[in-house]
Amino acid sequence: xxxxxxxxxxxxxxxxxxxxxxxxxxxxxxxxxxxxxxxxxxxxxxxxxxxxxxxxxxxxxxxxxxxxxxxxxxxxxxxxxxxxxxxxxxxxxxxxxxxxxxxxxxxxxxxxxxxxxxxxxxxxxxxxxxxxxxxxxxxxxxxx
Amino acid sequence: xxxxxxxxxxxxxxxxxxxxxxxxxxxxxxxxxxxxxxxxxxxxxxxxxxxxxxxxxxxxxxxxxxxxxxxxxxxxxxxxxxxxxxxxxxxxxxxxxxxxxxxxxxxxxxxxxxxxxxxxxxxxxxxxxxxxxxxxxxxxxxxxxxxxxxxxxxxxxxxxxxxxxxxxxxxxxxxxxxxxxxxxxxxxxxxxxxxxxxxxxxxxxxxxxxxxxxxxxxxxxxxxxxxxxxxxxxxxxxxxxxxxxxxxxxxxxxxxxxxxxxxxxxxxxxxxxxxxxxxxxxxxxxxxxxxxxxxxxxxxxxxxxxxxxxxxxxxxxxxxxxxxxxxxxxxxxxxxxxxxxxxxxxxxxxxxxxxxxxxxxxxxxxxxxxxxxxxxxxxxxxxxxxxxxxxxxxxxxxxxxxxxxxxxxxxxxxxxxxxxxxxxxxxxxxxxxxxxxxxxxxxxxxxxxxxxxxxxxxxxxxxxxxxxxxxxxxxxxxxxxxxxxxxxxxxxxxxxxxxxxxxxxxxxxxxxxxxxxxxxxxxxxxxxxxxxxxxxxxxxxxxxxxxxxxxxxxxxxxxxxxxxxxxxxxxxxxxxxxxxxxxxxxxxxxxxxxxxxxxxxxxxxxxxxxxxxxxxxxxxxxxxxxxxxxxxxxxxxxxxxxxxxxxxxxxxxxxxxxxxxxxxxxxxxxxxxxxxxxxxxxxxxxxxxxxxxxxxxxxxxxxxxxxxxxxxxxxxxxxxxxxxx
Numbered sequence: 001x002x003x004x005x006x007x008x009x010x011x012x013x014x015x016x017x018x019x020x021x022x023x024x025x026x027x028x029x030x031x032x033x034x035x036x037x038x039x040x041x042x043x044x045x046x047x048x049x050x051x052x053x054x055x056x057x058x059x060x061x062x063x064x065x066x067x068x069x070x071x072x073x074x075x076x077x078x079x080x081x082x083x084x085x086x087x088x089x090x091x092x093x094x095x096x097x098x099x100x101x102x103x104x105x106x107x108x109x110x111x112x113x114x115x116x117x118x119x120x121x122x123x124x125x126x127x128x129x130x131x132x133x134x135x136x137x138x139x140x141x142x143x144x
Numbered sequence: 145x146x147x148x149x150x151x152x153x154x155x156x157x158x159x160x161x162x163x164x165x166x167x168x169x170x171x172x173x174x175x176x177x178x179x180x181x182x183x184x185x186x187x188x189x190x191x192x193x194x195x196x197x198x199x200x201x202x203x204x205x206x207x208x209x210x211x212x213x214x215x216x217x218x219x220x221x222x223x224x225x226x227x228x229x230x231x232x233x234x235x236x237x238x239x240x241x242x243x244x245x246x247x248x249x250x251x252x253x254x255x256x257x258x259x260x261x262x263x264x265x266x267x268x269x270x271x272x273x274x275x276x277x278x279x280x281x282x283x284x285x286x287x288x289x290x291x292x293x294x295x296x297x298x299x300x301x302x303x304x305x306x307x308x309x310x311x312x313x314x315x316x317x318x319x320x321x322x323x324x325x326x327x328x329x330x331x332x333x334x335x336x337x338x339x340x341x342x343x344x345x346x347x348x349x350x351x352x353x354x355x356x357x358x359x360x361x362x363x364x365x366x367x368x369x370x371x372x373x374x375x376x377x378x379x380x381x382x383x384x385x386x387x388x389x390x391x392x393x394x395x396x397x398x399x400x401x402x403x404x405x406x407x408x409x410x411x412x413x414x415x416x417x418x419x420x421x422x423x424x425x426x427x428x429x430x431x432x433x434x435x436x437x438x439x440x441x442x443x444x445x446x447x448x449x450x451x452x453x454x455x456x457x458x459x460x461x462x463x464x465x466x467x468x469x470x471x472x473x474x475x476x477x478x479x480x481x482x483x484x485x486x487x488x489x490x491x492x493x494x495x496x497x498x499x500x501x502x503x504x505x506x507x508x509x510x511x512x513x514x515x516x517x518x519x520x521x522x523x524x525x526x527x528x529x530x531x532x533x534x535x536x537x538x539x540x541x542x543x544x545x546x547x548x549x550x551x552x553x554x555x556x557x558x559x560x561x562x563x564x565x566x567x568x569x570x571x572x573x574x575x576x577x578x579x580x581x582x583x584x585x586x587x588x589x590x591x592x593x594x595x596x597x598x599x600x601x602x603x604x605x606x607x608x609x610x611x612x613x614x615x616x617x618x619x620x621x622x623x624x625x626x627x628x629x630x631x632x633x634x635x636x637x638x639x640x641x642x643x644x645x646x647x648x649x650x651x652x653x654x655x656x657x658x659x660x661x662x663x664x665x666x667x668x669x670x671x672x673x674x675x676x677x678x679x680x681x682x683x684x685x686x687x688x689x690x691x692x693x694x695x696x697x698x699x700x701x702x703x704x705x706x707x708x709x710x711x712x713x714x715x716x717x718x719x720x721x722x723x724x725x726x727x728x729x730x731x732x733x734x735x736x737x738x739x740x741x742x743x744x745x746x747x748x749x750x751x752x753x754x755x756x757x758x759x760x761x762x763x764x765x766x767x768x769x770x771x772x773x774x775x776x777x778x779x780x781x782x783x784x785x786x787x788x789x790x791x792x793x794x795x796x797x798x799x800x801x802x803x804x805x806x807x808x809x810x811x812x813x814x815x816x817x818x819x820x821x822x823x824x825x826x827x828x829x830x831x832x833x834x835x836x837x838x839x840x841x842x843x844x845x846x847x848x849x850x851x852x853x854x855x856x857x858x859x860x861x862x863x864x865x866x867x868x869x
Contacts, residue, residue, distance in 0.1 A: 123414065
């Protein structure tokens with residue numbers, strides 16, 4: 001017996017709209033995103049959840065940009081090796097960025113995808129916006 | 145080399161979001177090749193001819209030490225040359241969908257209490273983050289843009305500033321070492337100066353000595369910048385002349401930020417992680433709270449409608465003419481410079497029927513024919529009006545007048561958008577950018593509102609001041625593409641234009657690169673001069689062909705503001721003052737543009753002054769000597785305050801107020817009058833008044849004010865930068 005699937009089920013849901021969470025520049029040019037809950041997400045997501053996600057992202061970026069002993073040592077080492085160290089070693093910022101990518105993936109899997117949303121890593125947009133894609137909710141019309 | 149940029153010629157026109165065609169310009173590689181050649185060549189000669197004797201006579205440590213310094217210099221040179229300065233990738237199409245047509249040219253954000261303007265970049269399709277600027281040479285927006293350095297043929301931005309700075313320091317050290325040890329050699333071989341070794345050593349010493357002055361000057365300049373937490377762009381455009389820099393964290397922190405922060409990541413050329421998340425309905429939906437339910441019931445969807453209504457109304461009006469990719473035609477000549485003396489009837493009609501700020505298009509005369517903007521002119525005005533209904537006009541001055549100038553309401557991205565002004569600002573801004581001389585920015589009068597004024601830091605990395613020159617049509621809040629890249633030449637703020645819309649702005653003329661030159665002579669003296677003449681119609685300045693072309697001095701700004709970057713408020717006030725004066729005289733004075741025009745152009749700098757010196761002088765002089773012109777900006781500003789504060793007295797006044805509000809730094813509290821604005825500005829930015837005095841763009845002495853040519857600006861230590869205008 002052939003298994004039939006409706007085309008709808010096989011397709012990825014269409015993109016209904018995108019919400020862009022802009023940067024919060026109130027403290028300067030450090031990387032920080034606005035925690036204001038976009039109105040478009042009201043029907044899809046809890047405010048709490050959203051704020052928590054953004055806040056965690058902000059904290060991670062703050063950690064990346066922190067001027068601490070680690071970044072200082074990294075700079076010194078780079079100077080001493082005429083910057084050839086960059087060929088082999090990953091910088092602190094990059095390490096944190098990887099952490100952020102993992103966090104976003106995790107959030108997407110656990111929280112956002114079940115709600116028909118998708119967070120895009122802001123680094124892909126030059127750390128200017130956090131893009132949240134809202135997918136169409138076709139569950140009502142699936143016919144199954 | 146990362147320094148590639150699409151040639152200004154033809155490079156930017158019609159360029160889509162993807163990389164525009166890049167013309168290969170060998171001339172761009174001349175300075176960097178020369179620099180590399182001198183560095184490597186001279187040092188090699190030194191090692192071959194002088195070092196053997198030095199190691200014999202003194203010790204082997206000397207050549208080793210010199211070698212280490214040389215390698216360090218070379219490494220930093222290579223990093224500065226080849227490293228991505230922090231280029232922002234172009235925004236994807238869906239990102240600015242909501243912002244299209246009616247989106248204001250500027251968005252304001254508050255940074256540590258200071259209003260900073262973010263300009264819409266029509267090439268990159270996003271609002272430039274603070275401190276970001278679009279380099280016309282590289283055709284990219286660069287984060288924390290410092291300047292485009294011809295000697296490394298690359299932009300200096302966030303990622304490679306450290307290497308550039310270390311390169312300067314190490315190069316200065318290296319030059320001193322080479323010169324010093326060469327001198328020691330020569331002094332010990334006084335009797336054998338005819339030997340090839342001695343001759344070569346002396347030649348190397350000459351080269352070293354020759355380069356020492358400019359390099360050391362530049363090093364000193366950058367040391368000051370690092371300590372103050374400013375970029376070259378900000379310094380030369382006089383953004384923080386009043387002394388309030390929201391980006392500084394104190395001297396020690398600034399230095400450690402430059403030297404010790406972790407290497408910032410690259411934005412372009414990153415591997416995109418594959419989307420591994422599957423999204424399938426059914427989706428979870430959060431439970432609504434009771435309050436939410438109630439709100440929904442009562443809402444009637446009005447809120448949502450607002451969003452769409454706003455755009456649609458204007459969109460409808462604008463659609464017909466702005467939907468196409470072509471730049472809107474420039475407004476009729478009479479309408480183009482609302483502020484200029486003109487027949488009364490026209491002026492009054494303009495004033496009565498149109499929104500306060502005339503629409504200004506930033507466009508380059510070359511691209512547009514004069515007749516085309518008529519419709520555009522009126523339409524945007526209408527649109528503005530519609531829009532304004534939504535938002536309270538935050539603008540400082542024009543509360544009464546220009547509700548329309550309100551920029552997109554805060555719903556736009558949630559950023560703080562300071563209303564009215566923004567709308568206007570776009571137009572103004574566009575003007576600013578446009579002109580650059582040849583550009584003829586439409587609506588040139590941005591003048592006064594320097595982006596950099598006062599507290600508000602409206603930045604326009606692009607020479608909004610250039611707009612001044614250009615008559616262009618006033619694009620009502622259209623972000624004309626033309627302006628987009630104009631070189632810094634005039635850092636006039638964009639503030640002046642009234643609503644400029646992104647759509648208009650999206651035809652980008654790209655020209656010129658931000659070099660010291662443009663930075664230094666933002667508004668080109670001619671602008672100032674014209675401004676100085678205040679409204680006298682005869683002022684076309686040679687340097688700004690656009691002005692000539694229009695035949696009218698669009699930017700008539702009060703003399704005082706001419707210097708440097710004037711706070712928009714000040715200029716506005718001055719404008720108002722002037723308007724008052726003019727009203728008695730010519731009826732045509734309308735100034736919103738004027739205010740802006742005036743404001744920003746820095747007075748022509750005396751040629752030849754090294755910027756460092758200039759800076760030193762100026763910082764002292766500016767406060768003391770005030771504006772060059774009789775109406776000193778500071779006192780003028782102050783005196784203007786009273787007149788400004790009361791509601792606009794006349795149409796023209798109102799207009800100028802409007803402009804002022806728009807262009808200037810968008811202070812959150814917007815008092816209705818220029819005075820208050822000024823006060824606000826003062827409060828926010830420390831003392832702004834003196835800002836516009838002075839500032840010359842120091843370096844710009846050699847500027848050739850070309851109509852569309854290349855401006856050369858002499859930077860610190862005699863470095864010359866070319867800005868295509």
